[in-house]
Amino acid sequence: MFKKSFLKDLAKKEKVKATFLEKQLEKGRVVIPLNRKREIPKPIAIGEGLKIKINANIGASTEETGIKDEIEKLKTAIEAGTDTVMDLTIGENLKKVRKEILKNCEVALGTVPIYEAAIEAEKKRGSFEKMTFDDIWGVLKSQAEQGVDFFTIHAGILKKALTTLKKKKRVGGIVSRGGAILARWMDVNKKENPLYGNFDKILELAKEYRMTLSLGDALRPGAIADSSDTLQMSELYVLGELVKKCRKKGVQVMVEGPGHIRLDEIALNMFLEKKICSHAPFYVLGPLPTDIAAGYDHITGAIGGTLAAFYGADFLCVVTPAEHLRHPSVQDIKEGVIASRIAAHSVDVLRFKDEWQKDLNLSLARAHRDWGKIFPLTLDEQKAKRYKGQNKTLSDICTMCGRYCSLKMLEKCNLLK
Amino acid sequence: MFKKSFLKDLAKKEKVKATFLEKQLEKGRVVIPLNRKREIPKPIAIGEGLKIKINANIGASTEETGIKDEIEKLKTAIEAGTDTVMDLTIGENLKKVRKEILKNCEVALGTVPIYEAAIEAEKKRGSFEKMTFDDIWGVLKSQAEQGVDFFTIHAGILKKALTTLKKKKRVGGIVSRGGAILARWMDVNKKENPLYGNFDKILELAKEYRMTLSLGDALRPGAIADSSDTLQMSELYVLGELVKKCRKKGVQVMVEGPGHIRLDEIALNMFLEKKICSHAPFYVLGPLPTDIAAGYDHITGAIGGTLAAFYGADFLCVVTPAEHLRHPSVQDIKEGVIASRIAAHSVDVLRFKDEWQKDLNLSLARAHRDWGKIFPLTLDEQKAKRYKGQNKTLSDICTMCGRYCSLKMLEKCNLLK
Numbered sequence: 001m002f003k004k005s006f007l008k009d010l011a012k013k014e015k016v017k018a019t020f021l022e023k024q025l026e027k028g029r030v031v032i033p034l035n036r037k038r039e040i041p042k043p044i045a046i047g048e049g050l051k052i053k054i055n056a057n058i059g060a061s062t063e064e065t066g067i068k069d070e071i072e073k074l075k076t077a078i079e080a081g082t083d084t085v086m087d088l089t090i091g092e093n094l095k096k097v098r099k100e101i102l103k104n105c106e107v108a109l110g111t112v113p114i115y116e117a118a119i120e121a122e123k124k125r126g127s128f129e130k131m132t133f134d135d136i137w138g139v140l141k142s143q144a145e146q147g148v149d150f151f152t153i154h155a156g157i158l159k160k161a162l163t164t165l166k167k168k169k170r171v172g173g174i175v176s177r178g179g180a181i182l183a184r185w186m187d188v189n190k191k192e193n194p195l196y197g198n199f200d201k202i203l204e205l206a207k208e209y210r211m212t213l214s215l216g217d218a219l220r221p222g223a224i225a226d227s228s229d230t231l232q233m234s235e236l237y238v239l240g241e242l243v244k245k246c247r248k249k250g251v252q253v254m255v256e257g258p259g260h261i262r263l264d265e266i267a268l269n270m271f272l273e274k275k276i277c278s279h280a281p282f283y284v285l286g287p288l289p290t291d292i293a294a295g296y297d298h299i300t301g302a303i304g305g306t307l308a309a310f311y312g313a314d315f316l317c318v319v320t321p322a323e324h325l326r327h328p329s330v331q332d333i334k335e336g337v338i339a340s341r342i343a344a345h346s347v348d349v350l351r352f353k354d355e356w357q358k359d360l361n362l363s364l365a366r367a368h369r370d371w372g373k374i375f376p377l378t379l380d381e382q383k384a385k386r387y388k389g390q391n392k393t394l395s396d397i398c399t400m401c402g403r404y405c406s407l408k409m410l411e412k413c414n415l416l417k
Numbered sequence: 418m419f420k421k422s423f424l425k426d427l428a429k430k431e432k433v434k435a436t437f438l439e440k441q442l443e444k445g446r447v448v449i450p451l452n453r454k455r456e457i458p459k460p461i462a463i464g465e466g467l468k469i470k471i472n473a474n475i476g477a478s479t480e481e482t483g484i485k486d487e488i489e490k491l492k493t494a495i496e497a498g499t500d501t502v503m504d505l506t507i508g509e510n511l512k513k514v515r516k517e518i519l520k521n522c523e524v525a526l527g528t529v530p531i532y533e534a535a536i537e538a539e540k541k542r543g544s545f546e547k548m549t550f551d552d553i554w555g556v557l558k559s560q561a562e563q564g565v566d567f568f569t570i571h572a573g574i575l576k577k578a579l580t581t582l583k584k585k586k587r588v589g590g591i592v593s594r595g596g597a598i599l600a601r602w603m604d605v606n607k608k609e610n611p612l613y614g615n616f617d618k619i620l621e622l623a624k625e626y627r628m629t630l631s632l633g634d635a636l637r638p639g640a641i642a643d644s645s646d647t648l649q650m651s652e653l654y655v656l657g658e659l660v661k662k663c664r665k666k667g668v669q670v671m672v673e674g675p676g677h678i679r680l681d682e683i684a685l686n687m688f689l690e691k692k693i694c695s696h697a698p699f700y701v702l703g704p705l706p707t708d709i710a711a712g713y714d715h716i717t718g719a720i721g722g723t724l725a726a727f728y729g730a731d732f733l734c735v736v737t738p739a740e741h742l743r744h745p746s747v748q749d750i751k752e753g754v755i756a757s758r759i760a761a762h763s764v765d766v767l768r769f770k771d772e773w774q775k776d777l778n779l780s781l782a783r784a785h786r787d788w789g790k791i792f793p794l795t796l797d798e799q800k801a802k803r804y805k806g807q808n809k810t811l812s813d814i815c816t817m818c819g820r821y822c823s824l825k826m827l828e829k830c831n832l833l834k
Contacts, residue, residue, distance in 0.1 A: 062819030090821050118821070162832065169834035171780045173827045180823030187830040223780030224766065225773075260780075263727060263763050289723070289763040291776040291783070294791070295800035299756050302716050303723045303763060306706070310680060324783065325804035327816035339716050346680050346706040346720060349641065356642075359708040363588045363640030363677075366708070366741065374711070383712035387742035399744035402479030404507050404535070406597030410590045413604040415579065417586035 001025070001210060001250070002032060010043060014050050015354055024049055028243075029279045031252040033084065033108040033150040033212040041106045044083045046254065047281035051352060052309045052344035055110070055283070056082040056318045056337050059089035060097050064327040067097050073333045074104055080337035080380075082318065086110040086152070090177070094119055102147055110150040110214060113139045114178045114195070129185055133194040137201070144205055150212040152256065153202060154178040155195040156238040157218035159186050161231055170231065172222030172260065172291075179218025199242060203249045212252040214283060215239045220259030223291050227262045228269060240276040247278070254281040254315065257308075261287035266304060270312035283315040284308050297323040298332075298339035305343035316340045338380055345379075367407050367416050369396040418442070418627060418667070419449060427460060431467050432771055441466055445660075446696045448669040450501065450525040450567040450629040458523045461500045463671065464698035468769060469726045469761035472527070472700070473499040473735045473754050474745075476506035477514050481744040484514050490750045491521055497754035497797070499735065503527040503569070507594070511536055519564055527567040527631060530556045531595045531612070546602055550611040554618070561622055567629040569673065570619060571595040572612040573655040574635035576603050578648055587648065589639030589677065589708075596635025616659060620666045629669040631700060632656045637676030640708050644679045645686060657693040664695070671698040671732065674725075678704035683721060687729035700732040701725045714740040715749075715756035722760035733757050755797055762796075784824050784833050786813040 002010075002025075004018075010032065011018035024030035030047030034040065046053045056077035058070050070089070077085055084107050089097045094116050102109060116139045121131035140151070157179050165174075165183075174180045182193055195202065206213050219235040221227050239255050246253035255277045261269055266287055273282045287304035288297060301319030309316060320336035322328035328336070348355040358377060365373035371388060378384040388398060397405040410416050419427075419442075421435075427449065428435035441447035447464030451457065463470045473494035475487050487506070494502055501524050506514045511533050519526060533556045538548035557568070574596050582591070582600075591597045599610055612619065623630050636652040638644050656672050663670035672694045678686055683704055690699045704721035705714060718736030726733060737753035739745035745753070765772040775794060782790035788805060795801040805815060814822040827833050 061816055062821060063816040064819075091819065115821075162830075165832050169832070171777060171784065171834060173784050173824055173833045175823050177818055177821055177823045180826040181821070183832065184826045184830055187832070223776065223783075225777050225780060262767060263723065264767055290759065290766055291780045292762065292794060292796055293755075293759045294795045295797050295804055296755055296759060299716050299719050299759050300763070303720050303760065306680065306720045307724070322804060322817070325801060325815060325817075338710075338713055342707065342710045342713060342716050343720065345709065346717070349707055350679060350681055359640065360588060360642050363642060363708045366640075367588065367590050377709060378711045379709055380712050384742060387712055387739060398742060399478055399480040400739070400742075401594055402481075402508065404479060404532075404594055404598070406592050406594045407590055409597040409601045413579075413601055415582050415586070415600065415604070416590045417588060 010045055014045055015352055016049060020049065021045060028247050028253065029281070031212045031254050031281050033110065034210065035144065035147045035149045036210040037145070038147040038149060040108065043108065046315045048279060048314065050314070051348045051355070053083040053315045054081070054318060054337065054340045054344055055084045055086055055315060056333055057086045057088050058101070058333065059087045060091055060093050061327045062091040065091055065093050067093060067100050069330065070097055071100055071104055072330050074101055076330050076334050077337050078106055080334050081341050082107065082337050084108040084110060088112060088115065090115040090119065098146070108149040110152060111143055111148050112152040112178050112216070113143055114154060114181055116143070118181050128181060129188045131185060133198055136194060140202065140205055144209040144211060148211070150214050151206070152178065152214045152216040153195050154182055154216035154218040155193060155199050155242055156215060156235040157182055157193055158196060158238060159192050161219060161234060162187060164231055170229065171225040174219060175222030176216065176218045176220055178216055182218060199245060203246060203251050206251045207249055212254060213246055215242055215253060215255045217256045217258065220257065220285065222260055224260045224262050224289065227260060228265045232258065236272065236276050240278065243277045243280045254283050257282055257284040257313070258287050259285055260291055261289065261304065263289040263307070266307045267311040270308055274312050281314040282312060283317060284313045285317040286319050288319065294324040295321055297321060298336045302339040302343040305340055306346050309344060309347040316344055341379055364417065369407060371395065427462055431462055432769055433466060437466065438462060445664050445670065446698070448629045448671050448698050450527065451627070452561065452564045452566045453627040454562070455564040455566060457525065461525065463732045465696060465731065467731070468765045468772070470500040470732045471498070471735060471754065471757045471761055472501045472503055472732060473750055474503045474505050475518070475750065476504045477508055477510050478744045479508040482508055482510045484510060484517055486747070487514055488517055488521055489747050491518055493747050493751050494754050495523055497751050498758050499524065499754050501525040501527060505529060505532065507532040507536065515563070525566040527569060528560055528565050529569040529595050529633070530560055531571060531598055533560070535598050545598060546605045548602060550615055553611060557619065557622055561626040561628060565628070567631050569595065569631045569633040570612050571599055571633035571635040572610060572616050572659055573632060573652040574599055574610055575613060575655060576609050578636060578651060579604060581648055587640070587646065588642040591636065592639030593633065593635045593637055595633055599635060616662060620663065620668050623668045624666055629671060630663055632659055632670060632672045634673045634675060637674065637702065639677055641677045641679050641706065644677060645682045649675065653689065653693050657695065660694045660697045671700050674699055674701040674730070675704050676702055677708055678706065678721065680706040680724070683724045684728040687725055691729050698731040699729060700734065701730045702734040703736050705736065711741040712738055714738060715753045719756040719760040722757055723763050726761060726764040733761060758796055781834065786824060788812065
C-alpha cells in the first residue's frame, strides 16, 4: 500500500522499527492517513505502539465564513503541534475553504463529506432532507480526487437507533452534526442510512485513493448522563462490523469515539472499542468527564484525553475553550492544541525514551535556572518567555520565590545534580 | 473540639450526615481547618467521604510586594470557588500582607510559618541560616494568636535525607521552598530539623488554638524523573509517624503530597499515603504528570489532580499557569482555581447527587439551547457569556454549527427529551 522507503522514513520519525510499523499496518492496528494523490511534508501513523496523535478541527461555519481566518487557524494548529487537521466547514464557502486549506496543509487532512453533500442538496433541492446518495457520492468522489486523506463516515447510525431514541430519549440527544443530519434525513425519508447501505461502494473509492476511513460515532453521548448508554454501545457494534468489512477490502480504518464520558467509564470505553473493533485505532473527542466547564473544555478534554490515551486511545481530537459556545478563534485553536499535547505527552513520556528525555532535559535545566535551555524545551516557548519576561529580578531566578529560590539555596549546599 | 450545632450546619453544607462527619473527624479521616479564634462565613471540612476541596496559594514574594494585588487575588480566588487560601508571602511586607488577608478572608487560611521565621532571622541576624527555634516559636505563636487556621510544617525532612541527597542527587533537587530553607539550615548548622525536634511543643500550640497541622512534603519530587523516589518515600514514613503523634495529642492533621509524578504512579502515591499516614486527609500539589508544560501547568495540574482525587486525594492545591515562571497574577489565580475545580468536580460528580444534578441540569438546558439556564450553571458564567456573546446568529444556536445545529435538527424530529 505504501512504498518501503516511505515506511522506513516514517518509522524513523515515529521512533519505532520499520518492521513493527509494517506489521501493525498489516494487522490494521495502525493507519497512515494519506491519499494516494497527496504528498505532504509531515505524514504520520496512528495506532497501537505509536505516539499519541492529535487532530485539530478547523473550518468555516454557516455564520463565520472567513477563508483567511481558517488558513490562520490551520497554520496556528500546525505550529502548535497538531498531527492532523480536519476541515469541518459547513456553509457556502465550503469548496473554496477546502481548496485553500489543502494547498496550505502540511499534515494529513480529514473531512466529513456529509456536510458538503447536505449543503449541495440544500442548493440544488432546497433542503438537505432531499439529499440523495448520488449527491453524497459526487461529493465523496470529488473530495477523494482533490486529495483528502481521511473521511469521517457516519455509517453506524441506523434507523432502528432512532426507534430506540424515540422511546428512551437521551439527556443530550445527538450532538454529532453529521449524525444529526443523517438522523433527520432518515426520519423524514423513512429510509436506512445511505452511508451504511452503500458502504461497499464507499470502500471501493477509499481503496482506489488509499484513503483512510474514520468511522464516525454519530451517537456519541453529549452529556455524561448518556455516557456508555445502549445507543452508544449499539453503534459501536455496528462500527465493529464495518471495521471487518474495511479490513477485508484492504481499506485503512479507524474508529471515532466519545464525547461526554463519566471519568470512571473512560477506561472501559477504551477497552470495549479495542475489543469490539478488532483493535482499530481509536480516535476520541475529549472525552469530557463533566458537562459544566464550557469556556474551559480544553482542560476538561485534556483530563479525559490523558486517561483515554493511557487506556488505549491512539488519536485525540482537540477540544477548544470555545466548545459548546462559539465557532473557535485562532487563539482557541492554539489553546486547544496545547492542552491536547499535554494530554498526549503525559502518556507518551511513559512509553518513549525520546519523550522522557524532554522532561529530563528541561528539569535539569530548571534545577540550574538555565533559562536559555528551558524556554525551547517548553511546549509553548513564546508564552513561557512572555511570562518569565515580567521578572524584575536577577535573571536566573523568577518572581515567584525571588531570593528564596529553593534551587538556588540548594546549589549553595552542593545538593544539586 | 467543635460545637454540635456547628458540625450539624457544616454536615448539611457538605451534604453528609452529621454523625458521619463527627465519626470521620474523630477517626482523623477528616479535618476542619478553623482556628479557635476565628469565625468565618465559609468553613469547610476536608477528607474521606466529602467533596474534594481546593486551596489557592496567594501572597507577596520578595520581588512582588503589592498588598492590594494580593487582596485582589484573594477575592478572585474565593469568587472563582476556592475552598481555602494559603498566604505564602515571603518578604518584607509579610506581617502587613497577612493581616490584610486575614481581615478579608471568608475561607480557612493557611500559612507556612517558616517563611516568616526566615525573614525575621534575616532581619535580626543577617541571614535565615542563623535562625533559632525561638525565632520559629515566636512566629508560630503570633500567627496562631492572629487566627491562622492551618500551618504547613515541614517536619518530615531530616538530616539523614541530606546525606542521601548528597550521595544520589536528584534531577529536580528540592523544590519546596520551606524544605529548601530547612535543608540549607541543617546543612549549615549541622543540626536536626528544628520542627521535627520540637514537634511536641508545636502540637501543644496547635491543640490550644484548635489549629490543623498540614505536614509539608519538603522532599516532594520537582521532576517526574524523581517521582516516588527513596527521598519522597522516606519522608512519607516520617510523616506517618508524625500523624500518629498528632492523633494521640488530639490535633487535627493532614498530609501534603507531590508534586511532579509520573501518570502511572499517581494512584500508587494516593494508596501509599492513605496506608502509611493512617488515612489522614491528603493534600496534593498537582500532581503534574509532565515537566514540560510551563505556562500551562494549570492544565497539567488538573490532569494529575483529577486522577489523584479519583484515587483518594482529598484536597487539591491550585497550580497556576505562572508556575515555574513567575509570581502569579490575578488572572493566573483565576485560571488555576477554575482548572482545579474542573478536576475536583469531575470526581465529585461521580459521588454526590447534587453535583451530578448540576451536569444533568446543564445538559438538559443545552439540548434545548436555553442559554438563560445554561450560563449560571457553567463554572465561569462571565466567560461563557462573553464567548457566546460573539454570536452573530439567532440567539438559540451558536456560531459553531449555525443553522446545522445538531440539537435544533433533532428537535424537529421530536428526538429530544
